[in-house]
Amino acid sequence: MIEIVDLHKSFGDNKVLDGVNLTISKGETTTIIGRSGVGKSVLLKHIIGLVKPDEGKILIDGEDITLCKNEKLVELRQRFGMLFQGSALFDSMTVQENVGLGLREHTKLPEEEIREIVREKLRLVGLSGVENSKPAELSGGMKKRVGLARAIAMSPEYILYDEPTTGLDPIMADAINYLIIRMKNELNITSIAVTHDIVSAYKISNRIAMIYEGKIIFVGTPEEVKNTDDPIVRQFVEGRATGIIKAV
Amino acid sequence: MGMRLVSYIGSKAIGFLADIGGVAILLKEILFNLPRLFKNFHLTTEQMVFIGVNSLPLIIFVSIFTGAVSSVQAAYQFHNYVPMRYLGTAVGKAVVIELGPVLTALVVSGRVGAAIAAELGTMKVTEQIDALETLAIDPIHYLVVPRFIAGITMLPILVLFSDLVAILGALVVAVVFVDVSAHTFLSGLKMFFHLSDLFAGLFKALIFGGIITTIGCYQGFKTTGGAEGVGTSTTRAVVISSVLILVADYVIASFLFG
Numbered sequence: 001m002i003e004i005v006d007l008h009k010s011f012g013d014n015k016v017l018d019g020v021n022l023t024i025s026k027g028e029t030t031t032i033i034g035r036s037g038v039g040k041s042v043l044l045k046h047i048i049g050l051v052k053p054d055e056g057k058i059l060i061d062g063e064d065i066t067l068c069k070n071e072k073l074v075e076l077r078q079r080f081g082m083l084f085q086g087s088a089l090f091d092s093m094t095v096q097e098n099v100g101l102g103l104r105e106h107t108k109l110p111e112e113e114i115r116e117i118v119r120e121k122l123r124l125v126g127l128s129g130v131e132n133s134k135p136a137e138l139s140g141g142m143k144k145r146v147g148l149a150r151a152i153a154m155s156p157e158y159i160l161y162d163e164p165t166t167g168l169d170p171i172m173a174d175a176i177n178y179l180i181i182r183m184k185n186e187l188n189i190t191s192i193a194v195t196h197d198i199v200s201a202y203k204i205s206n207r208i209a210m211i212y213e214g215k216i217i218f219v220g221t222p223e224e225v226k227n228t229d230d231p232i233v234r235q236f237v238e239g240r241a242t243g244i245i246k247a248v
Numbered sequence: 249m250g251m252r253l254v255s256y257i258g259s260k261a262i263g264f265l266a267d268i269g270g271v272a273i274l275l276k277e278i279l280f281n282l283p284r285l286f287k288n289f290h291l292t293t294e295q296m297v298f299i300g301v302n303s304l305p306l307i308i309f310v311s312i313f314t315g316a317v318s319s320v321q322a323a324y325q326f327h328n329y330v331p332m333r334y335l336g337t338a339v340g341k342a343v344v345i346e347l348g349p350v351l352t353a354l355v356v357s358g359r360v361g362a363a364i365a366a367e368l369g370t371m372k373v374t375e376q377i378d379a380l381e382t383l384a385i386d387p388i389h390y391l392v393v394p395r396f397i398a399g400i401t402m403l404p405i406l407v408l409f410s411d412l413v414a415i416l417g418a419l420v421v422a423v424v425f426v427d428v429s430a431h432t433f434l435s436g437l438k439m440f441f442h443l444s445d446l447f448a449g450l451f452k453a454l455i456f457g458g459i460i461t462t463i464g465c466y467q468g469f470k471t472t473g474g475a476e477g478v479g480t481s482t483t484r485a486v487v488i489s490s491v492l493i494l495v496a497d498y499v500i501a502s503f504l505f506g
Contacts, residue, residue: 045378048381048382049381050378050381050382073384074384074386075384077381077382077383077384078384080382081382082379082382084375084378084379085375086374086375088374088375088376088378088379089376089379090371090376090379090380091374091376101383101385102383102384102385105288105383105384105385106384150379150383154383160382
């Protein structure tokens with residue numbers, strides 16, 4: 001379970017997170033929605049310890065990651081996988097090297113076994129025969145799949161998805177949604193996604209949390225989001241430029 | 249207007265101090281990571297090839313002309329004042345103590361410092377460095393230490409090649425264009441040659457290698473924005489390391505020869 005407690009973060013004068021509280025239960029997919037630039041990705045990066053908060057705690061099964069350093073942080077991070085918005089594949093490496101990097105660094109598995117795990121993870125995300133390709137040779141959707149294969153290579157307990165469907169065509173976006181659901185069902189992974197793609201959020205989520213002005217203002221199931229009377233949530237899910245949320 | 253000027257100078261001064269602090273922290277982290285150097289040593293050898301072997305053709309080309317021009321210039325200044333048997337002495341001293349290390353470092357700074365800043369800067373803005381961290385891999389250990397070690401080991405080796413080629417270039421010019429025999433040139437070269445001069449040049453090269461790679465990595469890591477940010481970091485890496493090379497050259501010379 002992940003508990004985010006009273007998280008604050010500012011960049012200069014820009015207060016991005018202003019007391020975020022959220023609990024993510026084991027085995028669930030929780031999606032954080034909100035406008036671009038409201039701090040969704042910053043929140044995700046706090047969860048894996050890439051960004052340190054000004055105040056607040058993030059408890060990973062009771063362990064506060066914001067206080068962890070060196071070996072303890074390495075140990076905690078090995079329980080996570082993360083899919084980045086732009087996939088963030090290492091462009092100097094092949095697909096095979098990208099996916100197997102964590103295994104090569106943190107295990108003493110023989111090379112042949114690592115290659116077999118890489119093939120298996122790539123099969124799981126619907127890719128084969130691209131092991132020797134460089135990221136520059138892949139389409140956007142393929143890069144996301146390789147990024148996902150890399151995220152699950154170490155069999156993590158948690159996966160963080162940063163805008164998993166952004167920049168993809170609707171068909172490929174749906175294929176990624178299907179993969180996210182499959183990861184949860186087949187691997188029993190707890191997932192946290194941030195997105196402004198409401199269609200994707202409805203499909204993949206057990207719970208949806210909306211972030212607005214640095215705070216979580218709503219948490220509910222996809223059905224509860226669809227039926228809420230909260231004017232801010234309604235404006236966002238209906239995609240209206242007029243209302244409380246200013247289109248600037 | 250006055251307040252804006254004060255504010256501008258103040259922000260630049262704070263930025264400068266922050267950069268000094270940032271580089272100091274990076275150096276501390278490099279030292280902290282040195283015990284794990286031999287884990288992933290292939291990354292260091294790859295960087296040695298990139299920084300050392302791949303720079304060699306350019307260094308040889310630059311060094312030939314460095315030696316050639318020092319021969320011509322020294323001969324011009326000696327004319328009617330200093331006997332030509334000292335031509336080899338002057339060229340040898342200048343190349344080994346000063347020209348070899350400094351020019352090699354400036355050329356490598358342009359080629360390697362820029363490449364390091366551009367590569368790490370691109371990795372930063374495309375979240376590849378974040379991705380390394382999410383895989384529980386320390387970017388300092390994985391990206392910076394191999395470049396630093398390759399820099400401080402390859403620069404002295406490049407300088408050795410540079411010294412040799414520059415002196416050969418000077419010798420050829422002396423024989424063909426200045427009308428000094430090879431024997432005269434070489435006996436002048438040997439006359440006041442001290443091994444300590446060579447080691448001083450190699451020590452300078454080691455420091456310059458550290459400067460080029462540390463500044464390149466630091467600028468790469470602090471890159472923000474997109475392509476423009478990468479371009480700015482690359483330029484800053486070359487400019488700052490070139491300036492620091494010249495400052496360090498003076499400081500080391502003051503200690504060793506002052």
